[in-house]
Amino acid sequence: MRALVMNKAVLRIQSLNNIFQAIPGVASLLFFFLFETTHGGRTLYPLPSKQDSTSKQPLQTSRPYNIAHRGSNGEIPEETAAAYMKAIEEGADFIETDILATKDGSLICFHDVKLDDTTDIANHTEFSDRKRTYEVQGVNITGYFVVDFTLDEIKSLRVKQRCPYRDQQYNGKFSIITFEEFIAIALDANRIVGIYPEIKNPVLINQHVKWPNGKKFEDKFVELLKKYGYKGEYMSEDWLKQPVFIQSFAPTSLIYISNMTDSPKLFLIADVSMPTQDTNQSYWEITSDSYLEYIRNYVIGIGPWKDTIVPTQNNYLTTPSDLVDRAHAHNLQVHPYTFRNENIYLHFDFHQDPYAEYEYWIKKIGVDGLFTDFTGSLHKYQVWAAAAATDENNAYGLLHKIALMISSYEK
Numbered sequence: 098m099r100a101l102v103m104n105k106a107v108l109r110i111q112s113l114n115n116i117f118q119a120i121p122g123v124a125s126l127l128f129f130f131l132f133e134t135t136h137g138g139r140t141l142y143p144l145p146s147k148q149d150s151t152s153k154q155p156l157q158t159s160r161p162y163n164i165a166h167r168g169s170n171g172e173i174p175e176e177t178a179a180a181y182m183k184a185i186e187e188g189a190d191f192i193e194t195d196i197l198a199t200k201d202g203s204l205i206c207f208h209d210v211k212l213d214d215t216t217d218i219a220n221h222t223e224f225s226d227r228k229r230t231y232e233v234q235g236v237n238i239t240g241y242f243v244v245d246f247t248l249d250e251i252k253s254l255r256v257k258q259r260c261p262y263r264d265q266q267y268n269g270k271f272s273i274i275t276f277e278e279f280i281a282i283a284l285d286a287n288r289i290v291g292i293y294p295e296i297k298n299p300v301l302i303n304q305h306v307k308w309p310n311g312k313k314f315e316d317k318f319v320e321l322l323k324k325y326g327y328k329g330e331y332m333s334e335d336w337l338k339q340p341v342f343i344q345s346f347a348p349t350s351l352i353y354i355s356n357m358t359d360s361p362k363l364f365l366i367a368d369v370s371m372p373t374q375d376t377n378q379s380y381w382e383i384t385s386d387s388y389l390e391y392i393r394n395y396v397i398g399i400g401p402w403k404d405t406i407v408p409t410q411n412n413y414l415t416t417p418s419d420l421v422d423r424a425h426a427h428n429l430q431v432h433p434y435t436f437r438n439e440n441i442y443l444h445f446d447f448h449q450d451p452y453a454e455y456e457y458w459i460k461k462i463g464v465d466g467l468f469t470d471f472t473g474s475l476h477k478y479q480v481w482a483a484a485a486a487t488d489e490n491n492a493y494g495l496l497h498k499i500a501l502m503i504s505s506y507e508k
């Protein structure tokens with residue numbers, strides 16, 4: 098028995114020798130290694146007690162991505178550490194965030210260019226002279242702008258829930274986090290969790306925030322990703338270790354960074370009435386076949402508002418557009434936004450059932466990722482739908498086998 102095993106090992110080494118003959122030294126190393134692993138007549142597996150404790154459950158890549166939009170913000174105030182940790186606990190594949198910059202050039206996670214709607218800025222009388230009016234995407238807006246506050250000042254504020262119909266108990270409990278703190282949350286997770294940061298309002302940020310050596314917002318954004326080891330093309334070994342999708346509504350930002358990082362990028366597409374913030378192109382122009390053909394050189398997917406993919410009328414769905422089919426024809430993924438459980442967002446077709454909405458988008462429209470405010474719901478839907486599909490396959494497979502057995506007796 099021992100001799101037989103040895104012979105097998107030697108045979109394996111001989112064929113490996115052929116492979117490695119060009120690399121002297123490698124084969125002899127392999128010989129030693131293989132002898133060890135076949136010693137005793139069976140392959141030696143790593144002992145569970147000796148497993149590398151740093152190895153993490155990998156990113157799932159077999160079904161559409163669960164993208165935790167601003168964290169689990171259906172439950173906890175958006176873009177806070179608590180919202181992101183909750184999303185990870187609930188099964189997010191990616192945690193999503195909006196990156197803006199402070200007056201002193203720090204990158205932070207915050208959605209609006211103004212602090213007014215989701216912080217307690219109104220109660221900080223020390224900042225009452227900071228109110229400004231700026232033109233943002235062609236509209237004059239007045240309020241307390243992120244770009245007029247230093248990071249220390251931003252950190253003195255507390256975040257509150259945006260939506261009145263959501264849980265208010267966390268108001269005033271959490272602070273705004275930096276991009277680095279956000280990255281740390283993803284990297285500290287006990288499984289591999291991707292990040293999905295947006296280069297937010299780059300036109301406004303570059304107008305108001307200046308960095309040394311003429312660096313731009315996009316430069317700082319990519320620098321930070323690289324500093325923490327985010328690199329590699331979609332599905333590469335590096336990417337799977339630290340998955341990232343970079344997103345932006347501004348095509349020029351995505352094209353500008355294309356020479357700086359090979360991390361996958363997604364082009365966000367707003368409502369049909371909104372021109373792009375940097376190039377002033379219409380929805381129809383940027384969703385045309387010729388534009389998709391162009392932008393696919395820089396991005397691996399698009400992120401459209403879901404009601405532009407399937408327009409609605411009187412809160413019912415109408416005929417789906419061909420955008421998903423055309424994007425797929427250009428080998429572009431489609432990650433629509435934003436899925437929300439509340440009745441006010443669910444079209445009547447889904448009879449107030451968010452699972453029915455997920456089923457429609459995943460099974461019928463065939464999207465590749467979904468931005469959701471309720472990561473837990475999407476996760477549960479996907480786990481249960483996968484289990485149901487397996488049961489069906491098993492039952493079908495069993496019936497098929499029985500049918501074959503019966504027919505072979507009949508012969």
Ligand SMILES: *[C@@H]1O[C@H](CO)[C@@H](O)[C@H](O)[C@H]1NC(C)=O
Binds near residue numbers: 216217218220257
């Ligand atoms: C601001 O202060 C008022 C009372 O002065 C209080 O009712 C309110 O909850 C505070 N708002 C925030 C966002 O903290």
Ligand SMILES: *[C@@H]1O[C@H](CO)[C@@H](O)[C@H](O)[C@H]1NC(C)=O
Binds near residue numbers: 232235236237
């Ligand atoms: C915004 O306000 C400035 C100053 O009042 C004005 O010059 C400009 O035309 C306004 N822009 C828009 C889009 O209304």
Ligand SMILES: *[C@@H]1O[C@H](CO)[C@@H](O)[C@H](O)[C@H]1NC(C)=O
Binds near residue numbers: 356
């Ligand atoms: C990327 O770099 C190449 C070579 O330096 C240059 O020709 C090209 O214009 C750059 N592209 C962008 C989008 O900056």
Ligand SMILES: *[C@@H]1O[C@H](CO)[C@@H](O)[C@H](O)[C@H]1NC(C)=O
Binds near residue numbers: 372377
């Ligand atoms: C953007 O495009 C629209 C439509 O072509 C045009 O009316 C508008 O003046 C443009 N805006 C800017 C800022 O160029």
